[in-house]
Amino acid sequence: MFTLLVIIIVLAFVFDYINGFHDAANSIATIVSTKVLTPFQAVLWAAVFNFAAFFISKYLIGEFKIGNTIAKSVNENFITLEVIFAGLLAAITWNLITWWFGIPSSSSHTLLGGFMGAALAHAGGFSENGIDVVNYAKVIPTFLFIFFAPLLGMIIAFIITILIVHLCKRANPYKAESWFKKLQLVSSAAFSLGHGGNDAQKVMGIIGAAIIYYESTLGVQMSFNEFVVHYSWVPFCSFLAIGLGTMSGGWKIVKTMGTRITKVTPLEGVSAETAGAITLFLTEKLGIPVSTTHTITGSIIGVGATKRLSAVRWGVTVNLLWAWILTIPVSALMAALFYYIVKLFI
Structure with missing residues (x-):
């Protein structure tokens, strides 16, 4: 059993690393497409702030909700x-499939779908002896924010863009663009902090569930907060792994996020990243795992909609929406299949 626990921890960090390069586009797509930073500079910038989110979650927020x-x-x-x-x-399989095809799906939702699908296969249904397999109090808000997170990002980005355009309407266009290019460094850093704080914790949660179960087989009852204290290396390594993954980049998804949804200027990049960061900080405070991919996509759409609705390439957006909707059920089905295969050997 200990060997399987070690394998799970290693796989979880592999998933975390993949999540980093899968979602790297979220925080660097606009900053690359507006040529504020080169691709290498952008991934390095994002990776540093992905990891820095550990210190904010641990010391400023004080917990890993x-x-x-x-x-x-x-x-x-x-x-x-x-x-x-x-x-x-x-989760790893679905992430690699969507990365290969350049589809910005949600790493968090594929992880959640995989966890639930395997548990449902283990129980043989949605409940056993009157006990629900899925903890709906935790899961339902996450499901709702599949739609609320991008909508919130879209509304905030729309408002921020309108405000900035109104405030800067008399500004010199050349000077304004120069300022917004500098501000993009701040907004992308903020979004990377939100990305790290949100996504690294999801892997922490999976490793935590595995260690807490393993400890229970040894007669030790442990809460999640106790796990964080006794296994303090897990949060640290989770944030480090996602930062290293981000440094690997995800250029196919950068192209989708940075240019195929709508063309983005430095001003609009600042608006989208700021809106995404605000949404991520809010949901982290509430303890609701959301998709950074969905959030920044909604923010980019909100920016595009300020020009005219036709500025948004809705065909691409509809395809993304289908990927979002299918992620949890497809991941759950794959996990159930993997569970039955694993049980043949373990």
């Missing part, structure tokens, strides 16, 4: 190492 939500998304009666292992395999 999103990790706790993920760890408790499945009722503890139905969590086993095999369940977590199968869920991780499904």
Whole structure:
């Protein structure tokens, strides 16, 4: 059992690394498309702030609420190492498939879908002996924010863009663009902090669920907060892994996010990234795991809509929406299949 736990922890960090390069586009797409930074400079900038989010979550916010939500998304009666292992395999597989095709899907939702799908396969249904497999109090807000997070990002970006345009209407266009290029460094850093704080905690939650289960087999009962204290290297390594992943980049998705949804200027980049960062900080405070991909996509759409609705390439957006909707059920089905395969050997 200990060997399987070690494999799960290693796989979780692999997923975290993949999440980094899969979602690197979220925080650097606009800053690359507006030529504020070169691709290499941009991924380095984003990676530093991905990792820096660890210190904000630990010392400023003082807790890891999103990790706790993920760890408790499945009722503890139905969590086993095999369940977590199968869920991780499904999440990694779906992330690599969507990365290969350049689809900016949600790493957080594929992780959640995989975890739930494997648990449902383990229980043989949605409940057992009157106990729900899925912890709906934790999961329902996450489902709702599949739609609310991009909508919130879109509304905030729309408002910020209108305000900036109104305030700067008398400004010299050349000087204004120069200022907004500098401000993009700040807004992309803020979004990278939100990305790191949100997404690294999801892996923490999975590792936490595995370690808490393993400790329970040894007769040790441990809460998530106790896990964070006793295994302090897990949060640190989770944020480090996502930062290293971001440094690897994700150029196919950069192209989709930076140019295919709508053309983005430095002003609009600042608006989109600021709106995305505000949304991510808010949801982290509430302990709701959201998709950084969905959030920045909604923000970019909100920016594009200020010009005219036709400025947004809705065909691309509809395709993205389908990917978002399908992520959780497809991941859940894949995880269930992986669970049955794993049980043949373990």
